[in-house]
């Protein structure tokens with residue numbers, strides 16, 4: 269769905285409130301109604317024969333959406349400076365798969381960041397191989413190896429920053445520039461920062477992908493994904509999404525729009541709490557590393573401070589030594605943190621991670637660390653009181669010590 273008339277240069281918090289609320293879609297109420305529609309009716313045979321332009325914002329058939337989905341897509345486009353349009357998908361993984369399919373063909377090569385979200389790795393190294401597309405993992409922090417990895421068949425680069433679980437911050441403007449110089453499309457999974465924290469297209473990326481399941485939904489009650497691009501790549505995203513029948517339900521689009529309106533305050537609050545909790549963890553005797561680039565003194569902070577305008581509640585830490593059974597006791601003792609995947613909801617979550625088997629070129633634990641320090645926990649900080657969350661972590665560390 270392409271950019272509407274409302275894309276004036278307002279601050280992001282204001283855009284979150286205004287974006288996508290066209291009068292012709294909302295009528296006299298604040299939010300666009302839920303248009304449940306497979307069939308859009310035509311006036312008469314003449315109207316049917318006339319057809320509809322193959323463009324956004326025209327009723328045609330339910331697969332091309334209705335105003336509820338159009339309003340969400342337009343709002344996301346307005347939030348991403350440089351975007352011409354946004355496609356919606358039933359999950360973040362679907363958005364990643366279809367963005368890759370939109371720019372790659374048999375015989376092409378893809379470079380994929382080694383710290384990608386695990387399903388992204390599986391798409392790149394597994395599914396794409398069936399279509400004759402070869403993928404190669406790269407270390408996002410090794411610039412010379414990255415530059416050397418291109419050949420004339422390299423047509424796309426899949427990036428993510430901070431990386432999933434291990435939270436390395438990549439120099440995205442540099443990587444995107446190298447990709448462009450080599451004639452490759454750069455795709456960024458921008459789920460962690462969202463356009464509020466990192467303006468992907470302004471920093472040189474061609475396509476910005478998000479799992480809307482996380483911050484945009486924000487309430488752990490929907491699955492959705494998006495891909496936004498400028499005029500060069502938006503038409504390819506749109507064409508492939510239509511070929512592949514990608515459509516989201518108006519009910520979910522309406523929930524995502526509701527989440528979007530409050531995303532700025534939710535992210536600010538969870539960022540503040542995450543910083544307080546990460547600072548506390550940094551001092552804890554059982555913690556070897558805090559992987560939270562928003563926090564000064566942690567890996568990636570300088571690049572984060574240079575490029576990002578905001579953060580969120582998702583970060584990781586690594587225990588000093590210990591056994592998996594100690595970590596399990598820690599997790600089981602938590603009372604305020606749920607144990608579960610996903611993140612970006614109003615409720616805090618904790619999951620253990622062991623990324624070694626998901627890394628090809630960046631070892632885990634990284635060079636320079638004590639090899640005993642390897643057991644990670646990822647926290648998603650929600651909207652509970654930060655002091656309460658710290659108390660919960662404190663008693664879990666104590667429970668871990670009691671065997």
Ligand SMILES: *Cc1c(COP(=O)(O)O)cnc(C)c1O
Nearest residue numbers: 359360361385457459479481492
């Ligand atoms: C969760 C996640 C996805 C996938 O999103 P779904 O909506 O769960 O399919 C993609 N990228 C990152 C970084 C994620 O954390």
